[in-house]
Amino acid sequence: MKPQFDSFFKLIEKHKSFLILIHSNPDGDAMGSSTALSLFLKKAGKKSAVLSPSAVPKRLYFTKHKDVTYFENPKDKALSKFQNSCVISIDVASDELLPGTSVSKENPVSFAIDHHRTNTLSAKEKYVDAKAASVGEILFKIIKEYEKAHKTKIFDSDICASLYTSISSDTGCFKYSNTTPFTHKTAAFLLKNGVDATEINRLLFDTKNMSQINIEQFAYKNMRLLYDNRLAITVIDSKDLENAGASEEDTEAVSQLLRMINGVQISVLMRQQHKEGEKSRYKFSVRANPDIDVSELCGIFGGGGHKKAAGCTIHDTKERAFEKFTAAAKDFLI
Numbered sequence: 001m002k003p004q005f006d007s008f009f010k011l012i013e014k015h016k017s018f019l020i021l022i023h024s025n026p027d028g029d030a031m032g033s034s035t036a037l038s039l040f041l042k043k044a045g046k047k048s049a050v051l052s053p054s055a056v057p058k059r060l061y062f063t064k065h066k067d068v069t070y071f072e073n074p075k076d077k078a079l080s081k082f083q084n085s086c087v088i089s090i091d092v093a094s095d096e097l098l099p100g101t102s103v104s105k106e107n108p109v110s111f112a113i114d115h116h117r118t119n120t121l122s123a124k125e126k127y128v129d130a131k132a133a134s135v136g137e138i139l140f141k142i143i144k145e146y147e148k149a150h151k152t153k154i155f156d157s158d159i160c161a162s163l164y165t166s167i168s169s170d171t172g173c174f175k176y177s178n179t180t181p182f183t184h185k186t187a188a189f190l191l192k193n194g195v196d197a198t199e200i201n202r203l204l205f206d207t208k209n210m211s212q213i214n215i216e217q218f219a220y221k222n223m224r225l226l227y228d229n230r231l232a233i234t235v236i237d238s239k240d241l242e243n244a245g246a247s248e249e250d251t252e253a254v255s256q257l258l259r260m261i262n263g264v265q266i267s268v269l270m271r272q273q274h275k276e277g278e279k280s281r282y283k284f285s286v287r288a289n290p291d292i293d294v295s296e297l298c299g300i301f302g303g304g305g306h307k308k309a310a311g312c313t314i315h316d317t318k319e320r321a322f323e324k325f326t327a328a329a330k331d332f333l334i
């Protein structure tokens with residue numbers, strides 16, 4: 001058995017109640033894998049709750065399970081009666097993705113399960129597998145090993161559905177380059193265990209609100225193509241969101257959409273983060289097409305992520321943030 005599995009199982013044994021942390025603005029991987037972990041812990045006779053530092057996007061409500069407790073901001077957890085002696089993070093690459101929680105170098109999480117190779121999270125122990133397309137794949141391995149070691153059955157159709165959601169979400173429905181034979185093998189196992197893949201994928205990929213369509217239209221209309229059309233970038237300010245009747249979560253697919261343009265190598269969504277009166281800061285969501293490492297590009301500005309999907313924040317005016325980022329991105333074009 002891998003040493004990480006062993007120490008993770010020992011941790012489960014030692015504690016009765018667990019807090020599962022996921023990153024702010026959670027995605028399908030964070031929701032699916034944290035739900036699967038909570039259901040798994042329940043079967044192992046343990047209590048747990050999931051804490052997301054920010055609200056779960058409405059389009060992901062379907063990923064919630066009725067037997068799992070979710071807190072959608074740290075205050076709700078503090079106000080609740082829920083007590084835990086151990087904190088596990090899942091899909092969280094850095095402390096900054098846990099705003100409002102007390103996680104820091106002085107107060108690390110007990111165990112981090114992640115697949116971001118740029119993981120810098122403060123954790124006593126870590127299991128980071130950068131080859132895994134999603135945390136769901138890692139969790140699948142962990143549960144499988146747990147079943148073997150404890151001669152018990154954990155997988156059921158609900159846990160499998162949550163794992164499938166996680167995997168399909170982070171692989172863009174098995175399309176992204178992170179998809180491996182193991183991804184498909186895992187999905188095959190999950191399908192055999194009663195997962196309704198058609199419905200999960202419809203909800204993940206083929207369903208949009210009008211507000212999302214509106215902001216995507218705006219994003220296309222205001223897109224700029226730079227450096228011989230190899231870089232596509234669009235800027236969305238808070239007032240643009242307001243005008244479209246859209247919210248932050250409606251912008252999630254934008255960087256992906258710009259990447260679809262033939263010839264574009266790097267696609268970027270630059271989004272206003274500061275509220276009125278605050279210091280100007282912009283968040284960049286970056287996607288890459290050919291063999292370009294945008295996690296390295298985002299790393300220049302203190303961000304990170306995956307090779308072809310990464311992000312960062314630049315604390316500067318709109319013009320200067322745009323200038324700084326596009327100038328740096330130029331060197332990454334092929």
Ligand SMILES: [Mn+2]
Pocket residue numbers: 029030091115133134135170
């Ligand atoms: Mn993930």
